[in-house]
Amino acid sequence: MSTWGPAALEALIEEATVDAYGEDEQLTDFFTMIEESLAVPFTMTVLGVEVSVVGVDLTEDGGVAARCARGTVRQDIGILDLSVRLPARGVS
Template sequence: MVAEATVDCYNDSECVTGFYTMLEDHLAVPFQTSVLGVDVTVAKVDLTTDDTIVAVCRRGWSLQRIPILDLPLPTPPPDGAEWVEAYRHWV
């Protein structure tokens, strides 16, 4: 999976973009999880200007961006969660 996400990448920034693309394509959103004991909906994944892949979490009208590697995944995990683990392995 790492090789698939990073094919034709020449630096770390391009690799992060490759993983972001795989997460955007394969991670089934929205899904529910709990962050610090609060139930949230992961609405989408996003890529910040400093090359951090984040989960955009929603609760009511509030939004919070959480680095995808810090996001606790629910049990069972959503489809495509294996890409989070592949990214974790690469990092």
């Protein structure tokens, strides 16, 4: 599994939002980049419990949330509230 450093993240954000007009379009473009780049599902620990991250969604308040699952329980958690090494598609 690989991680993105600060410079790589800045480059991804710039690439995702370079042609966006306004914050709503920037959010949509940034979300699309995350959705296309994130290799799911993957496992992580949230509050000591192992969960599967099965996708991402836009939130009503203009954020991005990870769709987490454990058995039949599902919960969205804001990506800024997570501390995790995220696997990227095609990055090794």
